[in-house]
Amino acid sequence: MKEYPMAKKKQPANGTSAARRNTDATGGETRQQATAKTGALTTAQGIPVSDNQNSLRAYSRGPTLLEDFILREKITHFDHERIPERIVHARGSAAHGYFELTKPLSKYTTAKFLTEKGRIPVFCRFSTVAGGAGSVDTPRDVRGFAVKFYTQEGNFDLVGNNLPIFAIQDAMKFPDFIHAVKMEPDRGFPQAASAHDTFWDFVSLSPETLHMVMWAMSDRGIPRSLRMIEGFGIHSFRLVNAKGESTFVRFHWRPKLGLQSLVWDEAVKLQGADNDFHRRDLFEAIDSGAFPEWEFAVQLFTEEEADQFPFDHLDATKLIPEELVPVQVVGRMVLDRNPNNHFAENEQVAFCPANMVPGIDFSNDPLLQGRLFSYLDTQLSRLGGPNFTQIPINAPKCPFGHHQRDAHMQMQVPKGRVAYEPASLDKDGSMPNGRETPNGFRSFAEPAPDDGRKGRTRAASFADHYSQPRMFWRSQTAIEQAHIASAIVFELAKVEDDPVRERTIAQLRNIDEELARRVADGLGMATLPLAAPAAAETLDLPLSKAITLIPKMKQTLEGRCVGILVADGSDAKAVATLREAAEAAGATVKLVAPKRYVALKGGKPRKADGQLAGTPSVLFDAVACVLTPDAAKTLATEAAALDWFRDAFGHLKAIAACGGTRTHILPAAGIAPDQGVVDSGDVDRFIKLAKTRQWAREPNLRTLP
Structure with a gap:
């Protein structure tokens, strides 16, 4: 390190002064207090609440206690506010695949999927946070990145986001944060958006949110593709080895295609052009055999090293810089199969941070501690009862045995008279249940501080929000x-x-x-x-x-899409040259025409991939055109064609323009060609430019102070 x-x-x-800030009653971010003049806050049973900001912990940096009835009531009610749609992460896209370990971590853990090379099946779900199931794919929002590992020792769920940090430090504040970002309850809007009073009111009063807000307001909040986002486990977890020794770990996913974002105007117009842009992109990539892939990486550090950090690693609003603790790649994930049924798999999958396997353990992160309870509680309601684990997408793929019986939607038929342990009545050995095993899950025996006292408190090390x-x-x-x-x-x-x-x-x-x-x-x-x-x-x-x-964007066309505008009479040979060059560079190519059917010169009439008015340039990473002069002159009078090029230019995309387009369409669209606009015959230069955005065209750069 x-x-x-x-x-x-x-x-x-x-x-x-720092001293004044620490004692200022209006600025105590470590222990924010409600100041509204509306009477005392109480539980649903009328019990006055003294602290609505912090959960009850064994000591300031200790585990959250089950006896915290205020936290349990608050989160239980929140978990059951939406039936049956997910309260958050309702809009999701998912795929099956496999995880392959490439660098065993036997020194640090006994978890078999991290110590034994080989492949295990996974199911991965990406999602937005704020919008409902019927909202759009491309709002400015955080993206959920959840992976279910079907390991030999049971299911391990790594439930994270595309940002390395979270907006709050304590699970007690999760209902408040989500209530603030969701559509305002008195009017039912805005849907899937954070640009409204209740969200920014909460942010302005909760400085701990600012780190995540900065990330969400950055380009990370509007990704180009789900195949081009990073994933983070957010929390510090523990790896525990065969000697019972603990090492802290943070988990990372790195996309093989590199990172790429949209520009804001492009994201806005995509919401009108294709509400399912990310879902379609993921499905079509897997369907075509272009399987998305991520590196799986870890940051490993000891308790002693953590004590030297200038921040508290148990604070979920803090990241651990890679320059401080290097990221080590230890495996990879490939998604190679689309769901067979969207509802049965994508909608019914149940992720839970409490799904843990031997060799990995929780930390005392107060946000993580609350999530362990919240996810399971939500699933009991959303999926009909405790037997949701029998739904195929949630069932483990390893042998399992337990004493749980009956309840709503029981699909198994357990046999025998014994459903408890210890027991001696199973004399014929027919009881299909397990027994305790010395190789089972064990919690790390963390020593408690000598001066530990339970209380609703937030560690002083969580106080730095800026x-x-x-x-x-x-x-x-x-x-x-x-x-x-x-x-x-x-x-x-x-x-x-x-x-x-x-x-x-x-x-x-x-x-x-x-x-x-x-x-x-x-x-x-x-x-x-x-x-x-x-x-x-x-x-x-x-x-x-x-x-x-x-x-960190890769200069590549792999995983990207190029649109070529054609019309009747367009040169089939020139179109083929552009197509072959783009596909050789790894891109998908789609032909767009004024009408759905087009007759190219020197080629057979064919069906275009998209009709011009319904296939705007926001759907592509770069655009080209091969038009006759007459076709270009005609299209120069059509708004759809002008917008096609105007948007491509405004969204900083490379453009390969034929002579007719340069003469008629670009001037009509108000475009003064720059170095990112090349002749459609200069294929090599176009392919080179198409691998990145034309940042010199960025309007914001011309207005920087």
Whole structure:
């Protein structure tokens, strides 16, 4: 593990001292308090609640206690608010595949799927968070990334997101966070969007959310494809070896195709062009044999190393920089089969962080501790009862035996008179149940601190809400910073309540003064509000190249799609040359024509892949055209054709334009060709340019201060 340089401390913009910030009653982020003048908060039984921000723990960094009836009531009710649709992650796409271990971790764990080379089946589901099952694929949102490993020792579920951090530190706040981001309950909108008052009201009052908000407002919030997102387990887990020794681990997925995002206007127009854009992309890729693949990687660190971090790794709002703890690739996942039935598999699959196998254990992350209860509770309601484990997609593929009986939707027929343990009445050995085994799951025997006291508390090490968001912002390229600032301006411009905008910008000042100023300018605010009080000093942490996106994009056409606009009389040979070059580079090619059927010169009449008005250029990563001069002149008078090129140019895509297009269509569309627009005969240059976006065309760069 690399030595971490000393971090510099950033003084608050308004000159408030650290001591004052820590004691300021209005700024205690470590222990936020409700201040609404609406009477006492109580449980459903009328019991007054003294702390609605923190769950009950054995000690400040200890495990959450089952006796916390306030947490259990709050989450139980929340889990049952939607029937039968998932409360969150309702809109999902999934696929079957396999996991293959390439580097055994026998030194660290006894889990067989991490110590024995070979392949095991997996089922992977991607999802948006905020929208319902009927919402669109491409809103600005976090993406769920959940993988069910069907191991020899039972099912292991790695339930994560495409971001390495979460918005809250304690599961007690999960219902509040989701209630805030969901459509506003009095009006039922906006659907699948965070640009509204209740979300930003919660954010402006909850500085712990800011790190995830920064990631969501970045290009990570609008991915090009589910095949081009990273996945993260978010929490620290423990690996436990044969000696009972523990090593902390964070899990990562890295896409073989590299990262790629949309630009905002492109994402908005995709919502109209194809609500199922991501789902269709994943299905068609697998159906064509272009199987998506991810590297499986880990960050490993000891308790002693964790104690040296300038943050608390048990805080789910914090990432562990790869420069601090390197990421080691130990396996891969390939998705090679689409579901046979969307409902039976995608809708009925039940992921749960509590599905754990021997050799892996939980940490005391208070968000993770709450999730262990919440997922199972939700599934009991959504899937009809405790026998949801018998649904084929959820059933383990290894032998299993237990004493659970009856209940709703029991599909098995257990035999014998014994359904308990210990027992001696199974004299003929027919009881189909298991017995305790020394090789079974064991919790790591973590020593408790001598001064441990249970209470509703949040560790002081969780108090720094701004240093990592500041690191994230400062690590981005100028283009990415422009995107983040524009995204926040767009979101806050939808907010009707002025104090919410002001409080949000007051929080942003603790991340970066320039960011706050740019957002305020975009909203037309003449002055900046005072920086919000902070519970801990903001540190200038070392920058991390690993958390950028644009520099990590692969310059490739593999997994991408090129659209070629043709019409009657287009040169079939020129079209074939473009197609062959793009396909040789790994792209899928689709022909678009004014009508669904087209007759190319020198070729047979054929059915186009898409009709121009219904197949906009937002569906492609690069576009080309092969038109006769007369066809180009005609199309220059049609809005669909002008928008096809105007959007491609505005979305920074490479364009291969024929002579007629240069003469008639581009001028009519108001396009002044740049270096990203080449002649359709210059195939090699077009293929090279098509492998990336034309960032020099980015409007935000021309307006940077």
